[in-house]
Amino acid sequence: MREIAASTISEQVAEMCQEANIYLGEDVFDALKKSLETEESPTGKEVLKQLIENVEIARDEQIPICQDTGFAVFFVEWGQEVHLTGGTLEEAIHAGVRKGYEEGYLRKSIVDDPLYKRKNTGDNTPAVIYTDIVPGDKVKIAFAPKGGGSENMSTVKMLKPSDGEEGVVDFVVSHVKAAGPNPCPPIVVGVGIGGTFDKVAVNAKKALFRKVGEPHPDEAFAALEKKILDKINDLGVGPQGFGGRTFALAVHIETFPSHIASMAAAVNINCHACRHLERTI
Amino acid sequence: MEPKRIEAPLTDEVVMSLKAGDNVLINGVIYTARDAAHKKLVELMDKGEELPLDLQGQFIYYVGPTPEKPGQAIGSAGPTTSGRMDAYTPKMLERGMKACIGKGLRNQAVRDALIKYKGVYLAAVGGAGALLSKRITKSEVVAYPELGAEAIRRLEVKDFPATVINDAYGNDLYAEGAKQYAR
Incomplete structure (x- = not known):
């Protein structure tokens, strides 16, 4: 052994x-740089530039x-x-x-x-x-x-199986809309679907550990991630909520089998400083 | 649009010249306070006791910085979520505070108080703590050192960037900005 x-x-x-805490992962940094190309709002672009500069200062000067x-x-x-x-x-x-x-x-x-x-x-x-x-x-x-600010903007809801895809989309989008500028957009949205009340929340958290932009392995859920992401960005909330096209960088879904009576869903939001890393020993 | 340079503390005249959406660069002395310090300040007000700082004309920045490394003025120092201070903000404005800096939504009571007492709410870029720390040239704890990151600090700032969210006329950048880019 x-x-x-x-x-x-x-x-x-x-x-x-x-x-x-000091080095932002390449996945998130790339997503931020990519969003600068697609952002339409001048104020939104300015925010994204500040966020990119912030990552560089943190790295070069070794500060969080x-x-x-x-x-x-x-x-x-x-x-x-x-x-x-x-x-x-x-x-x-x-x-x-x-x-x-x-x-x-x-x-x-x-x-x-x-x-x-x-x-x-x-x-x-x-x-x-x-x-x-x-x-x-x-x-x-x-x-x-x-971070606490984005964690505070998170929730669990026990949907009904009959709520279907539309129910999940509405739940996530309306929740993220209400969170608005609070969780430091552009955000990463972790979504859990299925399992029990507790399991679905842990899965929403787990979803935030995935590399930003890496789609769900199942095609249907990958398409759902894209659909929800587009709807979130169409809210116009934009970087920091000042208005713009980049409210979220990614939506990640983690699923678990469900009880016949249930369809649990959870949203765990992360800010643009979506810090995560892993090591294997 | 070029950012406006403004001096802290603020006069009513400058407050009334600011509109939601304006980008500003703040210079001068500002103070920090977040959840625990607000609770203590408002408790003192309710008891009619003296505050550890004069709020007249002041900026309050909602921040709990990281510990500074040797040689640094301050550690990472971005804004925290303002909504948690909503319960205290009208009283702070009543006592003379002119501006607060944080991030995120304010409730109706705060927006009304900004109109009533001629105040302004600004947002700094949340999560840009490393960048914002470079605009703070000096920091010292002036009250409640036992609160650690939540202590009240006096900060000297140079061209500290912020955006006006709620002005003294009832305008709200969060509502207007999203409307413009929604599809």
């Missing part, structure tokens, strides 16, 4: 926290792209042939977050008690961690620092 030390996980996580360096969200695929030594996975990830956020001068945005005391934990822990046990002897860690 392959062994991986908890300290190795911590080191990797600490590096990932800093890397994701955005001051909201997020809730640390992890999807871990743990190969069942791997034995973790010297600690638990959760502790290892939290040690990495602690180190990464401290050494990277990243903002600590987590409060312990959500309702009454709301005292900052001081080290951006705990992280939100989803773990799947998978075949093999590799460990894949996907990380996204998730």
Whole structure:
């Protein structure tokens, strides 16, 4: 059985926290540059130019792209042939977050008690961690620092099977329209369809980890992504909501089988700083 | 359209010259406050106690920056969502605040208060924290250091870019901009 030390996980996580917050992925950066070519509004173009310059300044001067360096969200695929030594996975990830956020001068945005005391934990822990046990002897860690402003503009709805495609389209588009300028457009829209109340929300989050612009592998869902994206951009909200043709850079759908009585749907919005990266150990 | 250069703090005359859609470059001294600081300020107002800063004519920037690295004036410093401050903003305007900078929608009560007290709401580009930090030349915590990123800071800004969203005449760039490009 392959062994991986908890300290190795911590080191990797600490590096990932800093890397994701300072360097925007090529997928998102390319999408931003591409949108500059198609944007019709002069103000919208100006915003996109500022966003591109912002990414370059962050990269060149090693400062976070955005001051909201997020809730640390992890999807871990743990190969069942791997034995973790010297600690638990959760502790290892939290040690990495602690180190990464401290050494990277990243903002600590987590409060312990959500309702009454709301005292900052001081080290951006705990992280939100989803773990799947998978075949093999590799460990894949996907990380996204998730900003609060766009997270607040997210929702779940238990649609009826009879609502059909139109129901899903209306639900997503009307929700995104109401969010308007709040989640820092141009946005990336994660959509979950199917599963239970909880599963569909996790899938909407998972959708945000996909490379921007990579379509759903199933043709019908890929076409639905395109349809929803066009409708969202036709709202005219544009970059930062100042008016324009680029409200969203992409719509990503993740599906799961459904109960015969249900058709759960969820929307999880990400801002243009759609930070995500993965490493395989 | 060329951006207008404006000085902070603001006079009524300058406020009344600004229209939704105007791009401005702000120069001078502005203050930061977000959720937790607003809550404290408004609690003091309600108790009739003195505030840790004079709001007269001031800009309040809704921001919680990242920690500065050695040698930096401030870390990444883009705007946070303004709507969370809606509950406090009319009282801030009543106490003399002239402008607030954030991002996203304001409610009707805030838009009405901007008209009543002659104020203006501006948006800076959300998520452009690295770029905006370069326009802040000095930063010091002046109240509530225990709030960390949410402490009130005094910032010196040079050509800090923002766009007027809601002016003192009831205009709203978010509504007008989307109407123009919708299909």
